[in-house]
Amino acid sequence: MTEQLAGFPHWEVRFDDRGVVVDPAAADAMLAELPAAGVTDLIVLSHGWNNDKPIARGLYRRFFEQVRAVLDGVDPQRRREAVIGTVGVLWPSMRWPDEDLGDDAGGAASLATPAGDAGLVGALKGVYDDGEQQAALDELARLLDERPSDPAALARFQQLLGVVSQGPDVTDAAEDTGERSLVESPPEEVFGRFADEVDAVAPPDDEGGAAGLGDAFGRLWRGAKEALRQATYWRMKKRAGVVGKDGLGPLLARFAEGVPGLRVHLVGHSFGARLVSFSLAGLPESALRPASPVKSVLLLQGAFSHFAFARELPHDRSRSGAVAGMTARVDGPLAVSHSRFDSAVGTFYPLASVVSGEDAAGFAERMYRWGAIGSDGAQASDATTADLGPVGAPYDLAAGRIVNLDANRVITAGGPPSGAHSDIFHPEVAWASLAVAGLVTRG
Numbered sequence: 001m002t003e004q005l006a007g008f009p010h011w012e013v014r015f016d017d018r019g020v021v022v023d024p025a026a027a028d029a030m031l032a033e034l035p036a037a038g039v040t041d042l043i044v045l046s047h048g049w050n051n052d053k054p055i056a057r058g059l060y061r062r063f064f065e066q067v068r069a070v071l072d073g074v075d076p077q078r079r080r081e082a083v084i085g086t087v088g089v090l091w092p093s094m095r096w097p098d099e100d101l102g103d104d105a106g107g108a109a110s111l112a113t114p115a116g117d118a119g120l121v122g123a124l125k126g127v128y129d130d131g132e133q134q135a136a137l138d139e140l141a142r143l144l145d146e147r148p149s150d151p152a153a154l155a156r157f158q159q160l161l162g163v164v165s166q167g168p169d170v171t172d173a174a175e176d177t178g179e180r181s182l183v184e185s186p187p188e189e190v191f192g193r194f195a196d197e198v199d200a201v202a203p204p205d206d207e208g209g210a211a212g213l214g215d216a217f218g219r220l221w222r223g224a225k226e227a228l229r230q231a232t233y234w235r236m237k238k239r240a241g242v243v244g245k246d247g248l249g250p251l252l253a254r255f256a257e258g259v260p261g262l263r264v265h266l267v268g269h270s271f272g273a274r275l276v277s278f279s280l281a282g283l284p285e286s287a288l289r290p291a292s293p294v295k296s297v298l299l300l301q302g303a304f305s306h307f308a309f310a311r312e313l314p315h316d317r318s319r320s321g322a323v324a325g326m327t328a329r330v331d332g333p334l335a336v337s338h339s340r341f342d343s344a345v346g347t348f349y350p351l352a353s354v355v356s357g358e359d360a361a362g363f364a365e366r367m368y369r370w371g372a373i374g375s376d377g378a379q380a381s382d383a384t385t386a387d388l389g390p391v392g393a394p395y396d397l398a399a400g401r402i403v404n405l406d407a408n409r410v411i412t413a414g415g416p417p418s419g420a421h422s423d424i425f426h427p428e429v430a431w432a433s434l435a436v437a438g439l440v441t442r443g
Helices: 024-037 053-072 116-127 131-146 151-165 178-184 187-201 216-258 271-281 343-351 360-369 427-436
Strands: 003-005 008-014 041-046 084-090 263-269 294-300 334-338 384-387 402-406
Touching: 003 053, 008 024, 008 053, 024 084, 024 216, 041 053, 041 216, 041 271, 053 084, 053 427, 116 131, 116 216, 131 151, 131 216, 151 178, 151 187, 151 216, 178 216, 187 216, 187 343, 216 271, 216 343, 263 271, 263 427, 271 294, 294 427, 334 427, 343 360
Parallel strands: 008 084, 041 084, 041 263, 263 294, 294 334, 334 402, 384 402
Antiparallel strands: 003 008
């Protein structure tokens, strides 16, 4: 049923891990209520790695409160006449309980973190329904707690990474599958590379005190923990593609059929950016005539390949990105925020695909080869560039064209290991969402 969120009529839609609507009656009610509410423009927002409804709802509340505050401050002559409605997408993803979500993340920032690594890993079991994978998580948690000085234990840990990263909810993309190196390269090399980056952003004595500083195995187990983080996120990244293509895409088609003329604006954060991007691929051709119902897309710190929209992959020109050509299914612009302060996508995301032992040149090349769109924007995609500007800033936008928004002066705050990945609650971001959607004018 319709709720109010920041003064906007608001709905929720829930999908399972295969993109099936969890509550069809609620989705039907939403479609029936949209015309009654007089909604002309619907902003559909998807979370990323939030693994429970309170956290996701906190994200939606904070985001739409920012949008409301900015919109109310705009000169009425610069506002397009519209009735805005909002939708929060809920899907089964995961968040490690030690991730930094920023201040007041829907109350999540005050939630107690499970004690020890066993508690951290055990908290992930809620999004795994496979018995073998749940057992693997139990063993992974035990190994992280015990951290034996045994190469065989590290090898076993890597073997278990392969178990938890696989599943039927997989959408493979040629440009976005490099994480195989997590389970195929020698474990000491993989975990050592992660340990180097972990120690660069967080003091080693955060995990065991000075006794671990000179401990080679302690260092490798620090890296192993981060490798597990990436393996579980690898699974969620692929799940996001399935939910977008098989779940949200067909639902958007129902919007187009049931509410003619409705203008849909897609916004996704982290893996949610991948979800809304793949929803474009899930739009049937019938929904695109006479024009696509999707009038804009905003990808906030997206955790998927920066080559996803490329018609030719720079490293393999015979192949294209997973959503290449999908900008044609947006009857408006597509904007991408990126920040060098987002270590989740700028450092740890590509690191999962880098083979240890490479020289400096090879390392830099592979970090770019497997880079994320939230780190440096859409690459090899004829994208234009602009700064993420202050409220009121004009943007040069065009239908079917990507603009990379440099957020290095805005999206800056956050602790290790994810950095500024969740630092998206700013008036500048809210203004960009309104400008990209065409809900405000240049004046």
